């Protein structure tokens with residue numbers, strides 16, 4: 001096969017595999033991400049598929065407030081930062097790694113938290129960006145009241161104004177687990193740490209208490225508003241991801257659909273392969289004619305062609321998976337936690353697809369080669 | 383060994399038919415270098431293709447070692463081309479992306495020979511053609527004469543009994559052409575092959591043992607080129 | 620008549636007797652032009668009569684006396700003139716030339732047949748000349764290619780080749796009228 005055709009084939013298959021892997025990888029997730037391009041490309045929003053009383057995740061504080069505004073009056077919401085941005089907490093003389101969570105003043109009410117000591121911070125604390133915090137009571141037990149009087153987070157001193165019951169399980173409601181060893185700060189105060197930073201777009205989630213609403217209702221509500229937003233044209237759907245595997249059946253259905261889309265994409269690549277390989281057969285008619293003259297049977301030619309295409313498919317598949325990996329890494333880097341599910345299964349699926357398509361599509365060029373009349377093609381000298 | 387009896391080849395569909403061969407009767411013998419001459423379109427290539435089982439006759443009988451070739455299927459004919467005949471072309475027809483050695487091994491790949499014999503056999507025929515040192519070169523790194531030697535080596539690699547060369551010197555200068563004819567002649571003289579060479583070049587044809595002259599699909603003359611019958615004269619005084 | 624000029628040429632090298640002259644000439648002609656003694660002595664006596672050579676007797680005791688010839692000044696001059704003279708071109712240099720003249724008088728099919736026969740003949744001539752050349756220069760080495768014998772055969776080969784081309788094109792032309 002001519003190097004040009006070989007290269008084209010490899011590139012074609014690689015691109016097919018990239019597309020497929022991405023679709024396949026992404027398809028393993030369930031979350032619709034909405035991304036605002038301008039003015040700050042780093043602002044990445046996502047609407048988390050809310051579970052029955054769920055939440056909406058991955059946005060800037062500004063956007064979280066906006067979304068909260070769209071919700072009906074009987075739905076209460078509180079912005080919450082993710083717990084994963086750990087801070088260095090110094091209690092007394094000891095350093096302690098703790099979850100630091102920014103929340104709205106209404107958070108305690110929303111989740112019905114037991115205030116064991118002092119008070120939860122108020123709306124004023126929030127507006128004034130005062131340096132106050134509330135800790136879970138296990139920290140009080142651990143360090144004692146005395147020690148808590150000197151409380152530093154990332155080198156800044158905070159006043160501990162209260163403690164809440166720590167073993168509440170919020171994990172099912174929210175991303176994260178605030179059940180113990182957590183520190184709650186007024187969200188504005190804490191958000192200063194992120195504003196304008198790389199993570200600004202994904203630190204926020206909106207905890208929602210919506211009795212009587214299904215998650216589909218909520219989702220529709222939010223999506224509708226997103227679409228109606230003035231800035232809607234600047235928003236686009238980006239890579240979603242799902243960490244919630246509850247709805248298996250539906251997931252499978254969607255996965256099958258996505259696999260079908262991937263297959264269609266690859267079928268296009270397949271048509272491309274057939275085209276290139278046929279062009280190759282046409283171009284190399286003399287070569288095939290010569291081989292027939294030298295005693296090659298159709299099965300020999302078919303074997304050679306299939307071998308070549310499958311070799312290209314292997315190389316293209318490999319290249320495609322590497323490329324898809326790179327694209328994924330870059331994407332995940334910008335999207336933060338929302339990495340598409342690019343894993344060994346995606347890679348294997350991509351490879352199998354590449355081989356399958358290579359093998360199937362070689363049938364037609366192989367037939368064409370077998371039909372070549374050696375007498376006719378060798379007659380045209382040069 | 384090879385016997386064509388009243389072979390006719392008609393191309394095309396009625397009414398646009400071309401009779402490329404018209405009741406050709408011919409016997410080929412081992413140890414014989416046969417030159418075929420004739421104007422273009424006279425059926426030389428068609429004759430070669432039919433002898434080489436690359437094309438089949440419209441009518442007539444073709445006996446190869448006593449067997450009627452007309453009755454053979456595609457697979458058997460491919461096997462015959464592979465084992466019985468060696469083809470040499472004007473345009474050399476080497477594969478440019480393969481080395482000389484790989485080019486020579488092509489017929490082995492389609493043969494029943496065990497794989498481990500391919501390379502030694504290919505090297506042996508290259509040696510015989512005097513170009514063993516070029517085995518790892520690519521065809522475009524060789525002169526025309528060397529390329530044609532590679533093509534002859536490829537034709538010989540499966541020990542065929544018949545070599546069919548269609549204008550093998552057509553792309554070569556006359557000195558190189560002579561060398562190639564000498565090589566083909568040696569195959570007839572020393573290795574007992576039946577060699578058929580289509581040529582326009584009288585210098586090439588003159589080296590043959592036998593000359594076939596063709597015209598409009600017929601053999602109009604089939605004679606031995608017996609040099610001893612030539613009488614050289616001189617002025618009387 | 621060329622033989623006498625070759626005799627003069629041979630005698631410029633050294634004095635020779637009749638038998639040696641005959642052998643010398645035949646050798647130059649690669650043995651393809653044998654002379655008989657009658658011709659040799661007739662030629663020599665004419666040359667002597669014209670004053671181009673002279674001879675004397677060498678007395679031998681055990682064998683018959685022999686006549687030895689040497690070239691005269693006039694003979695050298697005569698040879699020189701012959702060597703430098705421009706040749707004629709013989710328009711009717713072989714039999715085929717005369718047969719061609721007859722082509723208009725016979726039918727074209729016969730003419731074609733004759734031409735085909737001639738091509739086969741020319742091919743055999745070429746084959747024979749090539750073999751002759753091969754015997755003169757069996758290894759194909761360049762050493763002897765300057766020999767006059769090789770030159771002679773090569774010239775014939777070239778003319779035969781040219782004639783082959785001519786006859787081939789003639790055949791193709793006549794075939795159209797066939």
Ligand SMILES: Nc1ncnc2c1ncn2[C@@H]1O[C@H](COP(=O)(O)OP(=O)(O)O)[C@@H](O)[C@H]1O
Nearest residue numbers: 393394400402421422423424425426427428429
């Ligand atoms: N595939 C074909 N279809 C129709 N005519 C053909 C085909 N192949 C050859 N011919 C005709 O058959 C005749 C003989 O061709 P060919 O054997 O190639 O002649 P040569 O080799 O002597 O030039 C020519 O008239 C040619 O045009």
Ligand SMILES: [Mg+2]
Nearest residue numbers: 426427428548
């Ligand atoms: Mg031809």
